Amino acid sequence: MTTPTTQQIDAQHAAIAERFLADPATPAFLRHLANNPRITLRRPGLPDPKARCIVYWMQRSQRARDNHALDLAIHIANELVLPVLVYFAAISNFPHANLRHYAFLQQGLPDIAADCAARNLTFILRRAPETDSAAWTGDHAAFFAEVHAAMVIADENPMRATEQWRRHLADTLTIPFWTVDNDVIVPSRILEKAQFSAGVARPRLYRALPEFLVPYENPHATHAFKIPRSLHRESPDNDITRNWTDFDRTCKPVEAWHGGHQAALKRLHHFTANMLHTYDRDRNHPECDGTSALSPYLHFGHIGPLTIALAVNAAAEKDPHLKPARDSYFNELIAWRELAVNFVRYQPDYDNPNCADNWARATLAEHDHDQRETLYKLPQLENAQTHDDLWNAAQLQMLHHGWMHNYLRMYWAKKIIEWTPNVRIAQRVAIYLNDRYFLDGRDPNGYAGIAWAMLGKFDRAWFDRPIFGKRRYMSAASTGKKFNSKRYIHQMNQLPKVPADRP
Numbered sequence: 001m002t003t004p005t006t007q008q009i010d011a012q013h014a015a016i017a018e019r020f021l022a023d024p025a026t027p028a029f030l031r032h033l034a035n036n037p038r039i040t041l042r043r044p045g046l047p048d049p050k051a052r053c054i055v056y057w058m059q060r061s062q063r064a065r066d067n068h069a070l071d072l073a074i075h076i077a078n079e080l081v082l083p084v085l086v087y088f089a090a091i092s093n094f095p096h097a098n099l100r101h102y103a104f105l106q107q108g109l110p111d112i113a114a115d116c117a118a119r120n121l122t123f124i125l126r127r128a129p130e131t132d133s134a135a136w137t138g139d140h141a142a143f144f145a146e147v148h149a150a151m152v153i154a155d156e157n158p159m160r161a162t163e164q165w166r167r168h169l170a171d172t173l174t175i176p177f178w179t180v181d182n183d184v185i186v187p188s189r190i191l192e193k194a195q196f197s198a199g200v201a202r203p204r205l206y207r208a209l210p211e212f213l214v215p216y217e218n219p220h221a222t223h224a225f226k227i228p229r230s231l232h233r234e235s236p237d238n239d240i241t242r243n244w245t246d247f248d249r250t251c252k253p254v255e256a257w258h259g260g261h262q263a264a265l266k267r268l269h270h271f272t273a274n275m276l277h278t279y280d281r282d283r284n285h286p287e288c289d290g291t292s293a294l295s296p297y298l299h300f301g302h303i304g305p306l307t308i309a310l311a312v313n314a315a316a317e318k319d320p321h322l323k324p325a326r327d328s329y330f331n332e333l334i335a336w337r338e339l340a341v342n343f344v345r346y347q348p349d350y351d352n353p354n355c356a357d358n359w360a361r362a363t364l365a366e367h368d369h370d371q372r373e374t375l376y377k378l379p380q381l382e383n384a385q386t387h388d389d390l391w392n393a394a395q396l397q398m399l400h401h402g403w404m405h406n407y408l409r410m411y412w413a414k415k416i417i418e419w420t421p422n423v424r425i426a427q428r429v430a431i432y433l434n435d436r437y438f439l440d441g442r443d444p445n446g447y448a449g450i451a452w453a454m455l456g457k458f459d460r461a462w463f464d465r466p467i468f469g470k471r472r473y474m475s476a477a478s479t480g481k482k483f484n485s486k487r488y489i490h491q492m493n494q495l496p497k498v499p500a501d502r503p
């Protein structure tokens with residue numbers, strides 16, 4: 001049996017929604033809510049009137065404000081005179097996750113608990129495997145049954161494994177299950193298929209902005225949940241990773257970052273108030289703190305892109321001098337970021353060279369096995385032990401800061417092509433390092449960025465040259481001249497070192 005494409009799955013979901021909307025048994029309020037391009041009806045049906053709550057299963061959007069999926073759950077619950085449970089389950093074997101990521105994630109949990117309390121919602125935090133209590137096995141469906149959920153609302157995550165979880169749940173649940181495309185401004189299925197370039201996607205995305213660049217409602221839940229004594233829930237203050245024996249603790253947290261919705265808002269306000277006016281000038285200067293540095297928060301859903309876009313837009317409306325900076329910022333936050341989501345959503349080969357376009361395949365066929373002057377092994381790359389000071393500095397930023405400036409990410413990935421035997425290995429190395437060390441790793445942006453740098457994705461053919469063929473080349477000399485690279489190298493060598501603890 002062949003795996004259906006995302007477009008075929010989109011068509012199946014559209015057919016489910018059409019039948020649901022046409023069914024005279026569908027209550028008007030559900031019909032009204034379901035008729036929204038941000039929402040996917042994975043499993044139709046009507047909420048059981050005898051059930052006890054509506055569950056919002058929070059996965060990617062780790063925030064209890066400015067969250068369309070949560071707003072939807074509250075609207076439905078208020079109509080049905082039911083409470084809302086916000087359910088978040090931490091698991092020890094989340095793909096490529098390690099202690100660095102989970103420390104940041106954990107810092108966001110108290111904000112979720114506080115915002116849930118303020119909105120009359122019950123936050124249920126669980127962890128699996130639950131080694132010090134037999135309370136929970138990690139089975140979501142069992143949890144929904146335990147709390148007698150009438151319906152489950154979830155956010156969406158286009159990455160392969162997380163999308164599979166949702167599909168699996170839709171097949172196993174017997175109650176309605178809807179998901180909400182929460183972490184993009186323009187619902188990603190509006191683009192309908194894989195987009196060829198930012199130039200193609202940008203006008204389509206921008207045309208849709210008037211409809212979607214609108215503030216969240218953040219309604220209040222009218223009915224509180226009476227928590228049974230027997231219902232197990234973790235305190236957000238406890239270490240959610242405790243006693244996990246199969247969990248990767250070798251990649252240590254980075255002190256310079258603090259996760260959570262409040263920290264994200266603080267950075268956003270600082271950015272719009274003090275940095276936006278120089279964004280256009282400084283964004284390609286890795287030696288300056290010139291960009292929003294919101295990517296880790298976006299990755300964990302501690303803030304949504306809509307909140308950021310609205311704040312940036314409001315600043316530009318207040319001060320028209322900021323409009324060029326807003327446009328430049330929107331190009332990254334909306335055009336490039338949502339192109340990356342589109343890439344992962346519609347391109348099943350997003351993590352291997354088969355996603356390359358025809359011109360890039362042709363040039364790879366010609367040059368991928370060209371002789372390399374220098375080859376490095378993974379530990380040499382990982383430990384920043386190459387002959388290239390600029391590259392090593394970028395790698396130190398990754399190791400010890402958990403983040404890297406965009407300009408250096410491009411250079412970093414390009415050089416790996418030169419220093420590994422072929423592009424398949426190069427891409428594997430880049431994905432491994434990217435996902436292991438970056439707080440914003442394991443994200444569509446990473447897969448799209450690596451495909452851009454290594455496979456010419458979303459780029460065009462340049463002049464033919466050894467090893468790179470027609471893929472865009474970046475040399476140390478020209479890259480280092482575009483900003484104060486000496487200063488950057490010095491800064492990165494001064495970073496407080498995160499202890500090395502290799503797997």
Ligand SMILES: Cc1cc2nc3c(=O)[nH]c(=O)nc-3n(C[C@H](O)[C@H](O)[C@H](O)COP(=O)(O)OP(=O)(O)OC[C@H]3O[C@@H](n4cnc5c(N)ncnc54)[C@H](O)[C@@H]3O)c2cc1C
Nearest residue numbers: 291292293294295332333336337406409440441445446449
């Ligand atoms: C090889 C490579 C690997 C990358 N890996 C990741 C990754 O793992 N995770 C990640 O979030 N980004 C990744 N990027 C994209 C980009 O480098 C980061 O999003 C950006 O540097 C984050 O910094 P910022 O928040 O200060 O960006 P800002 O300049 O302030 O931009 C605001 C937001 O726009 C989005 N954005 C900015 N640049 C890009 C871009 N080129 N592509 C897509 N979205 C963009 C991000 O969400 C970012 O937070 C990668 C790029 C390359 C070339």
